[in-house]
Amino acid sequence: MEIVFGSASRQMLYSWASLHLHRQLFLMAPKSHRIRQLADSTMQGAVKKPRSIATESAPTSSSMKDSFSRYAEYLNQFNDKRERVVKASRDITINSKKVIFQVHRISKNNKDEVLQKAEKDLSAVKDQYIARLVNELQGTDFWKLRRAYSPGVQEYVEAATLCKFCTSGTLLNLEEINSLLLPLSDPSLEPLQINILDYILGLADLTGELMRLAIGRISDGEIEYAEKICRFVREIYRELTLLAPKMDESWDMKSKMDVMLQSVMKIENACFSVHVRGSEYTSLSGMEEDTSYALLGVSEFD
């Protein structure tokens, strides 16, 4: 095969190659021209610069350089600060998440123990990681760098309010959180105080965690607890519907509200079905709070 078609195919290959080469040359030509042109002009620039130093227009260009070196310094410092704040925020997020997971380890019999550990971890997050954020911010740029630290702060709000709800059944107020944060700041500087927006965004996320908690409580048989969660979450949702359109970034909040409604409905539906199926539930658990239905159920199941 090779021998038979060898010469023909080689010829074809040659012609193709030469054609290709031609085309490449054609393509190259303007490009190299362009490159030379660019090189020329940059060379001109390079040649021009040393000359310009010696002459009268030098002050203007050097004053431009001077002011730009100031801008460069400012930007470097600020961007470094932003990076450090982002890192601090990320650490707050990770460790607040751990606290939230700790709360979810709750079960019927170990409540106090689990919550004690969660609270301990939470205050460690505050003393270690939020303190670092405070330190990086140095009492300035609270609003300018808000985007950099907002995720961490939101997560912390979520963890703190979740802990508080589990221990006392109440909502941890912004003022209460902020009074806890006050001691972290150097008294000579403006203290880091969580702003309303981050607090509200954190609360919106709290609903998702409470939904998980409620479902967990139901499968553990703690219906009362789940209902308490349900009432609490509904209340928060209701209050936030009024605030959502007034937030600074209402688009962000809007999507959170949708997720929140989903969570609220999940809890409500879970509570609903437990109520509706209450008869089987009581009969199976053997508690006879409602004798007639329980009896009916028992008789059917036995």
Place this chain on the structure above:
Amino acid sequence: MMKSASRTALILATALSHRSLNPNPSTPFFLRNASATVSLPLISYTTTVTRRPSSCNNFCTSMAAGDSSPTSAAVEKQFDKFRFSLEESGNLRDRIKAVATEIDSTTRIMHSILLLVHQSRPIPEVLEKVNSHVDKLKQLFSKLAEIVGESPGQYYRYHGDWRSETQQVVSLLAFTHWLETGSLLIHTEMEQKLELNSEFCLDVEDYLTGICFMSNELPRYVVNQVTAGDYDCPRKVLKFLTDLHASFRMLNLRNDFLRKKFDGMKYDLRKVEEVYYDVKIRGLGSKGVAEGDQSVQES
């Protein structure tokens, strides 16, 4: 035993949440279906039904109790405060936006006047007209500073509302200043020109973005000046833009808008280089060739 019952409840809950998303739910069918899947005897189903009113009652009363609890009142109080505060900041924002719109329309007027330089109108005349609007800008910025000053320390909360307008102002004033003096209006000079202070300053990144916008104007200016017969213009602009580009390269920028604008600046530079090259190679303004060379060396 108890666990399995509550699991059933859970399964139902998931099924129910599906149902609630269904636009055309058929409840009776669902209930029948559900009781079938968990193989409940019919009598249990009926008890559920008979029980429902009482359970609903229970639920409602417990809800009512929740609403009147002291916790709920405290929650409400906090959220009322939030609402008040957010309404206030919303009003502030609206007022800021109103001033920003005014700044924008003033800038547009100035820009349209400045565009006359492309139609080879005498520059001093154009500049005089443009500068007559600077006082208006000063007024608007002091108004803005006053509004923003109402909530101290929150400059950057509202910053986005006047950002792009300010960048346009910077671009315009820098271009005007360049036409006047051939040099760059630096950041502090810009703040002085607008009579800003440390309370209400000009953000450095906004300033730099504005300068990038100004650089976008230069290629067109050069082209039109050459067409109008000013063959020395490309040399001046090229020198200025080369310096400016070199200065910008000293900055470590993040991957943001400013970086993108700066990346665009090299195309302005190339365009001006091309014009300079075209003019020079053809020996246009022939008396200027030798002189021009001389002056390149001089400057």
